[in-house]
Amino acid sequence: MARILIVEDEPDLALSLEEDLRRQGHQATVARDGAQGLELGTSSSWDLVLLDVMLPKMDGFEVCSELRRAGATTPVILLTARTQEAEKVLGLDSGADDYVTKPFSLRELRARIRAQLRRGSRETEHVFHFGECEVNFDRAELRRSGQPVDVTPQELRLLGVFLRNRGRVLSRDRLIEAAWGNGTAITDRAVDTHVFNLRKKIEPVPSAPRFLIGVRGLGYRFEDEDLTNS
Known part of the structure; x- marks a missing residue:
C-alpha cells in the first residue's frame, strides 16, 4: 500500500482519483489548492504526489518547485489539460517525474503510478x-x-x-x-x-x-x- 497525495481542485476528478486509488489498495488524501498541497506535501511522508497544474492560490509548477526546494524526493506526476511542449518542459524542469495530459484514462494513470512507485522503491537502494x-x-x-x-x-x-x-x-x-x-x-x-x-x-x-x-x-x-x- 502506498500513501498518495492528490492535489486537485476539481471535486469530481479528485473524488474519482481518490476512490480509484483506494480500490487499488492505496491510502489517498486530497488537497484542494496549491497552498494546502504544499503544506501537506512538506509536513508528511508520501510515496507519490498527483499534482494538478491549474490550481487556486499556487499553481502546480510552483508547488512542485517548492517541494523540491524543501528537499522532498517523492515522485510527482503532473496532471494538466495543457498540451504544449513548452509547458511539459516547464513541468519536468520544476522537478516533476512524469506528465499526464487531461483527459486521461484511469488505466493509463494506474500504469504511470505503478511505474513511479517501482522507481521510488529502487531509489532506496545504495x-x-x-x-x-x-x-x-x-x-x-x-x-x-x-x-x-x-x-x-x-x-x-x-x-x-x-x-x-x-x-x-x-x-x-x-x-x-x-x-x-x-x-x-x-x-x-x-x-x-x-x-x-x-x-x-x-x-x-x-x-x-x-x-x-x-x-x-x-x-x-x-x-x-x-x-x-x-
Missing part, C-alpha cells in the same frame, strides 16, 4: 552497477573493473543524482539544487567541469560518452538500459 562500474554510496566508493577510482565527495553526490534519475534530462539548475543545494554559488560552467571529470572516471571513451549524455540547450541525462541497483 549500490549501482553500470558498464564496468560499481558505485556503493554506503561506502562512498566507486570501482571500475573491480579497481577503486579516486572520486571526490561532490562528484559522488552528482553521480548519485544522475543514477537516481536515469533517463531524465536534468537542467544545470536542477543539478545544482540537487547536488550542491540552494543558495550555493555554483556556475553552469562548474557543473560542466564536474560532468567532464566524471566522464573521465566512468566512461570507456570520455570524448564519446555512453552514460553521461549532453542534451543540447537543456542539460544532461544518464542513460544505461542495463543499470542495476541493490
Whole structure:
C-alpha cells in the first residue's frame, strides 16, 4: 500500500482519483489548492504526489518547485489539460517525474503510478552497477573493473543524482539544487567541469560518452538500459 497525495481542485476528478486509488489498495488524501498541497506535501511522508497544474492560490509548477526546494524526493506526476511542449518542459524542469495530459484514462494513470512507485522503491537502494562500474554510496566508493577510482565527495553526490534519475534530462539548475543545494554559488560552467571529470572516471571513451549524455540547450541525462541497483 502506498500513501498518495492528490492535489486537485476539481471535486469530481479528485473524488474519482481518490476512490480509484483506494480500490487499488492505496491510502489517498486530497488537497484542494496549491497552498494546502504544499503544506501537506512538506509536513508528511508520501510515496507519490498527483499534482494538478491549474490550481487556486499556487499553481502546480510552483508547488512542485517548492517541494523540491524543501528537499522532498517523492515522485510527482503532473496532471494538466495543457498540451504544449513548452509547458511539459516547464513541468519536468520544476522537478516533476512524469506528465499526464487531461483527459486521461484511469488505466493509463494506474500504469504511470505503478511505474513511479517501482522507481521510488529502487531509489532506496545504495549500490549501482553500470558498464564496468560499481558505485556503493554506503561506502562512498566507486570501482571500475573491480579497481577503486579516486572520486571526490561532490562528484559522488552528482553521480548519485544522475543514477537516481536515469533517463531524465536534468537542467544545470536542477543539478545544482540537487547536488550542491540552494543558495550555493555554483556556475553552469562548474557543473560542466564536474560532468567532464566524471566522464573521465566512468566512461570507456570520455570524448564519446555512453552514460553521461549532453542534451543540447537543456542539460544532461544518464542513460544505461542495463543499470542495476541493490
